[in-house]
Amino acid sequence: MNKIALLLPALALSLAACGEEPAPAPAETPTAAPTAVQPSLPAPDQASFSAALAKACPEAEPVNTAVCKRAGFGSSDAICDYGLGEDTYLRNKATLTPGEGEWTLKDPETVCAAGAQ
Secondary structure, eight states: OHHHHHHHHHHHHHHHHHTTSOOOOOOOOOOOOOOOOOOOOOOOOHHHHHHHHHHHOTTSOOEEEEEEEESSTTOOOEEEEEEETTOOSOOEEEEEEEOSSSEEESSHHHHHHHHTO
């Protein structure tokens, strides 16, 4: 037991000596110039979808209800389910894509043809 008691302080000193080395100085990395952030459009809502549909399809019934969500991770498009006129159900679907400062329909011919029925 005495041998262990004599070795413990020596072991503690050797472990303490290991932790006293100075840490290496961090290497300096060149920083890139900040890039300009492109402003993005706000998430599409019922009002922005209604405006996009009215602009692309002036003869279509007005939008009664619409729900939009992003098309997927990394996609700039949005998918909207909507109902026209008196319809409160989300029976129709359209894809919005960013245009010149506003949301626009991705395939207006198909969407307008479906809204005219």
